[in-house]
Amino acid sequence: IETLSLAGVICVLGDSLTVLRSPPYVTFQDGQWPISGEKVPDLVALTMGFSIREDLDWPGLAAGSLFQRPRANALIVVRGLDSLDFPKNISSYPLENPVPFTLDSVANTVHTLFAGSTPVVLQLAPSEERLYMMGMANTVFEDLPVTLQQIRGRLSQDGSVLTSLPLISLSRNNEADLLFLSEVQVLYDISALLQKHKHLAKDPAPDLYSLELAGLEEIVRRYGTDSPQFADATRILTSTLQKFADDVANVYANNAVVEVVTVKTFEAPLTRKSRSILQISNQGSLYNLAYKYDYDYAVVFNIVLWLMIVLALAVIVISYNLWNMDPGYDSIIYRMTNQKIRLD
Numbered sequence: 146i147e148t149l150s151l152a153g154v155i156c157v158l159g160d161s162l163t164v165l166r167s168p169p170y171v172t173f174q175d176g177q178w179p180i181s182g183e184k185v186p187d188l189v190a191l192t193m194g195f196s197i198r199e200d201l202d203w204p205g206l207a208a209g210s211l212f213q214r215p216r217a218n219a220l221i222v223v224r225g226l227d228s229l230d231f232p233k234n235i236s237s238y239p240l241e242n243p244v245p246f247t248l249d250s251v252a253n254t255v256h257t258l259f260a261g262s263t264p265v266v267l268q269l270a271p272s273e274e275r276l277y278m279m280g281m282a283n284t285v286f287e288d289l290p291v292t293l294q295q296i297r298g299r300l301s302q303d304g305s306v307l308t309s310l311p312l313i314s315l316s317r318n319n320e321a322d323l324l325f326l327s328e329v330q331v332l333y334d335i336s337a338l339l340q341k342h343k344h345l346a347k348d349p350a351p352d353l354y355s356l357e358l359a360g361l362e363e364i365v366r367r368y369g370t371d372s373p374q375f376a377d378a379t380r381i382l383t384s385t386l387q388k389f390a391d392d393v394a395n396v397y398a399n400n401a402v403v404e405v406v407t408v409k410t411f412e413a414p415l416t417r418k419s420r421s422i423l424q425i426s427n428q429g430s431l432y433n434l435a436y437k438y439d440y441d442y443a444v445v446f447n448i449v450l451w452l453m454i455v456l457a458l459a460v461i462v463i464s465y466n467l468w469n470m471d472p473g474y475d476s477i478i479y480r481m482t483n484q485k486i487r488l489d
Contacts, residue, residue, distance in 0.1 A: 161228060163237040165390040166403045167192070168215055172207040173236040180205065182243040185220075185406065186250050192402045193218050193351050195254050205238050216400040217352035219393055220248060221332075221386065223407040225362030226370070229383045243408040248355045252279065259350035267335075270357040271296060271328050285342050289334055296327035299334070306330050310381055314373040321367040325360030325378050329385050332356070336392040346397045358382075 162180055164173050171192050180188065180203050187197045191206060194214030223229070231237070252266045256279065266279040267286055274292050290299040300307050300317070306329050307317055315322045335354070339345070345352060361378055368374040390403040 160240045160243060160408070161237050162188075162240050163229075163231055163235055163405060164402075165231065165235055165387065165405065166394045166399075166401060168213075168400050168402070170210040170213045171215060171402055172209070174205050174207055175236065176205060177239060178203060178205045179239040179241045181241050182406075182408070183246055185404075186246055186248055189218055189220055189248060189402075189404065190251050190254060193251070193255075193353075195251070195258075205236070215351060215402050216346055216397045217354070217393065218251075218402045218404070219354040219389075220356070220404040220406065221389075222355075222357040223361060223382065223386075223405060224357070224359045224411070225365045225409060226379065226407055227409055229379065229386070229405070229407055231383065231387070240406070240408070243411055245411045248353060252353055255351060255353060262348065262350045264350050264352070265345065266353050268355040269331070270359070271331050273357075273359070275357075281345065281348075285338055285345065286335070289338065290327075290331070293324070293327065296330060297323060299330055300326060306333060313377045315377055315381075319367070321360075321363040322374070322378075324363050325382075328358045328360040329381060332385050332389050336389055339392060339396045343396055346400075 162185070167173060184201060184203065187199075187201050188203070188206065190197050191201060192209075192215060194209065248268065252268070255264045255266065263281050264279060265282040265285065266277070267282045268277040269275065269289075269291065271291065271293075276291050278286060290296040299305060300323070306326055310326075310329070312322075312326075315326065317323065317326070335356075361375075361382060364372075364375050364378045386405055393401045393403055
């Protein structure tokens with residue numbers, strides 16, 4: 146099972162949320178309703194047919210089908226710019242309060258609801274070398290370059306974006322340019338792996354992908370927004386994201402949602418522990434570690450605790466009464482026996 150958030154494409158561009166792809170049964174209303182950045186994980190969960198703890202009071206997403214849910218969902222966060230030049234015929238919404246967020250809650254829901262399967266969850270931030278994979282992702286994306294050293298090695302191979310894309314003003318000898326191109330290469334490699342493993346789309350469990358790209362932010366810091374390097378990088382990233390959305394939609398037969406979040410800057414920093422592919426693979430195969438807590442942990446704990454207390458008190462009371470019972474008076478067995486003896 147793969148937790149691949151590719152079933153529909155939603156792009157949050159700077160202070161906006163843009164939906165690139167979505168299946169017919171996931172309907173986004175036309176309008177300019179703002180959505181808070183902290184509510185984006187809840188929106189992803191609702192598009193995948195999951196329930197959330199608090200109702201999402203946002204009219205942009207219409208009620209969906211009870212019998213159909215997307216097979217995948219892909220969320221891409223792009224840092225460093227206000228907007229991307231996507232087609233005008235797609236749904237786009239303003240983004241308020243752009244705080245950092247993760248899809249951990251959605252991944253936990255997939256893991257809980259589809260525990261009997263092997264869900265694929267891929268959460269990746271190449272610029273910070275952060276990676277989290279679960280289920281079949283350990284096998285399918287085992288060779289995906291993640292660290293900057295691995296990605297730079299991939300860029301030197303045949304078929305990399307250095308040879309297939311028109312770089313124009315971008316240079317392969319500049320660190321900021323290489324960081325941006327490495328993230329573009331990751332998108333191309335994920336698309337290629339999905340095309341190679343199309344059987345993942347036939348799994349009954351949904352797939353979830355979460356990618357964070359900061360290469361454009363480095364381009365802005367290095368050259369500025371008025372530079373030709375920024376213009377070329379923006380053009381390359383826009384076309385790459387559209388191709389990525391098309392590839393995901395094709396693999397999942399238009400049963401995927403793809404989201405892209407573009408924010409110029411986050412209002413607060415977010416830190417997460419990083420783990421390598423090898424480390425995740427070993428943990429999953431040798432130790433089979435489970436999540437520390439579940440949403441119903443407190444409820445289950447109280448049920449078990451008080452049930453044990455009630456049963457313990459019941460055993461004490463029953464044992465006390467049996468110990469102090471008068472067989473000749475309290476027991477019907479002895480009482481009937483005494484009466485029979487008298488009759489004889």
